[in-house]
Amino acid sequence: MKGRIFDKAQLSEFIDDLIKKRKVYAPINKDGLTCFSEIKSSSEIYFDFQSKLSSKEILFPRCETLFTYKRVDGDVKLEEMKVKDEEIVLFGVPPCEARGFILIDKAFSSGEFQDVYYLRRRENTIIIGKSCQYPRNTCFCTSVGGSPFGREGVDLLLHDLGEKYLLEIVSKKGEKLIDYIQKYENAAETDIKMVQRIEKVAKESMKTRLELKNIEEKLDNMFEDPLWKIIYQKCVGCGVCTYLCPTCYCFDMFDEQVTSSEGKRIRIWDSCQFPLFTLQGSGENPRPTGKERMRQRMMHKFNYYPKNYDDIACVGCGRCIRECPVNLDIREVLNKIMTQ
């Protein structure tokens, strides 16, 4: 492990320094709502256990223009909205969300076609993670392949050592970012030991451990299982679980006219929990009720996605558990699946 040591003031200085040269996004508290947003000063940063809205929306915005069109003399001109070729820093990303990006990467980069908007932004992004020392009851990252100190997806990982911080260098990209700053000390062996110690404690403190071995195979035979009919009953069909999820990436596209001769094509987040998501022009809907839509969400995360990309599409952040208006708990659903 390589890293640099900062005291609290130096960290602010380091971030303010980053802000001078590039856009920095970090968790903030906006009238009680914690989310990631561009910051102009390190003092705006608000470290909660986890922000309500994940950092997903910085690289995969809720609403973005793909291109504009303009009609001129019977002709049409298209202009692609180019993602700015500028380095951005995502600061304070919890390891679970950083892993979420890895999962979205797979879906958006695989196959014959690539999602250029997301991927361009992703390429230009440096992720500075923040290790998660106090996982909550609702956290289950270790059950789905992650860790509260996971390095997957982060370039640098910040550890809070009480009096000071250790910024661990994880990737080349991360190393490059801090390489030029010589004034911060290299982490000493004792600091590294300390990180290892708190990492061990954090991992051991995970209260929720789910046994998900072979869940993919298990679900193979559960498409028609009566279980779905029981668990979907209380679901009200809103989009909270999918919109707050750091791994859900489904979207919709539509056009918006600006004037009669020009406009734009927009893409927005969409959710498999909405009936319109799969409603066909003919009026047929392959997923007509909450039962099918709930099944789709679970199947996608724990069977379809693993089949296609060899990973579970859930990072165990627990947002869907905490924010579900009717306390429909994914852990409970998973336990039911596993004991079926």
Next chain:
Amino acid sequence: MLNPYLPNLTVIKKITQENDLNDIKTFKLAFKNSNKFRDFKYRCGQFAELSLFGVGECPIGIASSPSDNFLEFTVKKVGMVTTALHNCEEGEIIGVRGPYGNGWPIERLESHDIFILGGGFAFTTLRSLIKYILHEENREKFGKLCVIYGTRDPGELLYKYDLRTWATRDDIQVIPTIDRASNGWVGRVGFPNQIIKEVASDTENSLAIICGPPIMIRFTIPILVKLGFPPKNILTSLEMRMKCGIGKCGRCNIGNKFVCKDGPVFSYKELQNMPKEH
């Protein structure tokens, strides 16, 4: 990185009214940039996303054949985008992105007898396939070709001009049929799934291709199986709501397969192994 969401600009060269109700039209398109058309290499059974700027996109099967030097789509007026398209006039510019999907497995069809069953509006990509097979460079690669095409009434038969030409050829058997007897109709009356019983031969070595409303597919497949077509030789093309067309937006999956990317053509054998969600 190529931007897959950016449509190619095309000009509507010709609009053909296809049916009496006038809610189905064929649009012949020409790429504004002919180099782009050269890159737009498509197979029979693939689809493309048509863009009506300011309205949106919708996925439409390609109705022309790769052996043609143009691009045609037959579109039924159903929703927002298709209505806007129907309101277009020749000369207007629309966007096309694609081609997408797997298309009909031409290599597998070669040197086999082929039975094509079409129902109603879903005849478009079948027409592409038939045109391809009948093309002089391709015809001898395939075996017998039999097409049974059913609609509600005679006025709803698409591509009447093609049907007439095909009727004059002896290397294709075309059986247009309508659901109920109608004045002036001298052809067959009845559903394609009944007529196939009369014409099917050597089914174990032949392929059956079926496209139509879900109800027709549901009733026809068991009959085809009974006639002896092996499940892997029964092919169909699925409908699903789509947006991106490239397997990203997440809505058109059946199990872990995306209809837009891994389909829309699936064999009955594949469908048997997929969740019943289509």
Next chain:
Amino acid sequence: METGNKVTSKINYNEQWQPKIVAFLCNWCSYAGADLAGVSRIQYPPNIRVIRVPCSGRVNPMFIIKALQRGADGVLVSGCHPGDCHYISGNLIARRKFALLKNFLEYIGLEPGRVNFSWVSAAEGEKFAKVVTDVIEQVKTLGPIKKLKKERKC
């Protein structure tokens, strides 16, 4: 037309601005009232865009909100006087919707002068002209719509 000429000669943008008012007029009374105002050559400013509806009861509050969102500076809905409705009580049912809508939009923060309702009969050409003039004057003092209008940019 006179107004149009006068205004374009001035340079000041604010004074150049003319409000756009969308008017939903019931076919049986207010539309006929507007017609009468026309044939009687009663002058009123040309800022309204008339949409004829079968009855004021046909006006879905969504129409009004959509008009404002699309950039109408004001909306006028006009129907038959109570008791005169061609469909007996369409206007009275509508009156409740309008009262709630108007009060509610005001609560949200939309200027009260933007959304207007009136009863104008087929015989009230003069009243129609007056209502329209009043609405336009009122909206002029409010200026172009900002709240609720969707700013569309490419």
Next chain:
Amino acid sequence: MLMVDSVQTMRKIAKRLLEEKSVNLIIGYERGTLPFRTTPCFISDVKEVDRLIWDVTCENNLAKYLKDRGEKIGILAKGCDARSIVACIVENQIKRENVFIIGLPCSGVIDRKKVESELNGKEILEATISDDEIILKGEGYNKRLPVKGFLDDSCVSCKHRNPPLYDVIVGEKVLEEMGDDEFISTSKIEDKSIDERWEYFTNELSKCIRCYACRNVCPLCYCEECFVDQNMPTWLDKTDNISDIMVYHIVRVFHTAGRCVDCGACSRACPLGIDLRSITQKMVKLVKELYDFETGLMLEEVPPLATFKQDDPQEFMK
């Protein structure tokens, strides 16, 4: 009657109803997966009635679950739930003969957000809940909070704590205090200037991510196809433009006119903590002031927007 005793009574009733087969299903609340949460539960097996609970954390409006179900259902209903049920019956969304209402006199439910802000973001690991006190434990803290101070705003000003319609009631009716200003949430905003109000709402609603939790938990948002989802024509774009968000909320609230019982379920469901009652309650107030109508109090009522009076207020008409 203490809630603990109510729970026993409630289970007995549920058991009897299922045994007698007078209902096929009981919809109520059970302990949730989080220490301070309850969750809706669906019980058709007599053996499971002991899952049912009733306490100040039973925050969902269960009337939501009655629509589109064929079987006969016994439902636990607080004052506001019962009013929603009445409204749904009046609007022909539920058949009276298909519901058996087990009325729960209610002294209010807790607003989790108020409690959370008291805890400064600390997690609740254990909760003991009684009628007037909640004891919360977590990493390094142990807090006793009076229920009264943490009730949902809609409960503080509630005037209909007892279900107006029920087939059986659990325990005795509670006192319906007439002290507080019923529309206090609205009055605070009415005092602001028109521009301040607009700023307040745009600011508050700009947090909205259009997850539609507010719509989906509402028992009276029962449209087969919401105007948001209609696309022939498209009424509303689904962008994050503030105008689109405002229009969504304005029209949603407008559609609840004469239907909303001010149960506060939308506010409690919002994951972003938007104060939705500050808009929904205004409509309730307007309906009451203008047409002297309160939703869900009796089956014979005619929804205010389905009727009129000759002398309805019309000062606003030109």
